[in-house]
Amino acid sequence: MSTDPLSALGALPGVPEAVDAVRQAVDKVYGHRVMRRRSDEVASEAALRGARGSAALAGADWPLEEVRRRSDFTADEQARTVGAALRLTAEAGQLLGIWRRSPMQALARLHLVAAGGVADDATVGRPRLAGEPVDEPLVDAAELDLPEPFEVTARLDGLAALLVSGTAAPALVVAAVVHGELLSLRPFGSFNGPVARAAERVVLVGSGLDPKSICPAEVGYAELGTAAYLGALEGYASGTPEGMAVWIGHCGRALELGVRESVAVCEAMQRGAA
Numbered sequence: 001m002s003t004d005p006l007s008a009l010g011a012l013p014g015v016p017e018a019v020d021a022v023r024q025a026v027d028k029v030y031g032h033r034v035m036r037r038r039s040d041e042v043a044s045e046a047a048l049r050g051a052r053g054s055a056a057l058a059g060a061d062w063p064l065e066e067v068r069r070r071s072d073f074t075a076d077e078q079a080r081t082v083g084a085a086l087r088l089t090a091e092a093g094q095l096l097g098i099w100r101r102s103p104m105q106a107l108a109r110l111h112l113v114a115a116g117g118v119a120d121d122a123t124v125g126r127p128r129l130a131g132e133p134v135d136e137p138l139v140d141a142a143e144l145d146l147p148e149p150f151e152v153t154a155r156l157d158g159l160a161a162l163l164v165s166g167t168a169a170p171a172l173v174v175a176a177v178v179h180g181e182l183l184s185l186r187p188f189g190s191f192n193g194p195v196a197r198a199a200e201r202v203v204l205v206g207s208g209l210d211p212k213s214i215c216p217a218e219v220g221y222a223e224l225g226t227a228a229y230l231g232a233l234e235g236y237a238s239g240t241p242e243g244m245a246v247w248i249g250h251c252g253r254a255l256e257l258g259v260r261e262s263v264a265v266c267e268a269m270q271r272g273a274a
Helices: 005-009 015-030 035-057 064-069 077-092 096-101 103-115 149-165 171-185 192-206 217-224 226-238 241-271
Strands: none
Touching: 005 171, 015 171, 015 241, 035 064, 035 077, 035 192, 035 217, 035 241, 077 103, 077 192, 096 103, 096 149, 096 192, 103 149, 103 192, 149 171, 171 192, 171 226, 171 241, 192 217, 217 226, 217 241, 226 241
């Protein structure tokens, strides 16, 4: 048995092509002349748009300008969802060191940041226990089985061990697996979707594929739509090679669309329109 099971996923049909397409797209935005002078501004705008996309998938589909102008994110459930996405996007870049040493500790921190004091303190920052409910309407719509807590713990421990030991798998594959595993396991009582997408962002930044965090895959997921997102997730949850390839390909397309968004931001800055 391979000691690097993630690397085998990189050879699934269609996955090498997805990896190559993502790399070419990322190289394009990093090579843009605006990035030489205004990369921090591009990163800030990518973070805002990524947070908006992640919140949209979680049921709070606000216009970008509404997200930009608001300062109070406590008024109602949608506002709290947007606030959680914004906090997670800001936190993701601060967790690279912790992620490399202890992915579980980083995930606990992400959930704590997402919850922002909304969830009961006893459930925040730790995997759910037997009998504890899970509030994840989007994933529930896919009618995926909810794994029991003992399975969640075992699979998270296995994933963490793989990540710490290292893998030769392309960054897109690793990020897609982290995202898909967290979303299908739903280890926390709340905010699993936003946490899963933030963890994907951590992987993409830490892998060196997107070191400046300017490629918001969340934008792409929102643009592709929830039906496609859940359909691809069902493929991941099936565990079949075909299903895994569909999920990885979906993640790749989302990342390409996120890159396209940042290229558009660069073009606007170059024209003086942003």
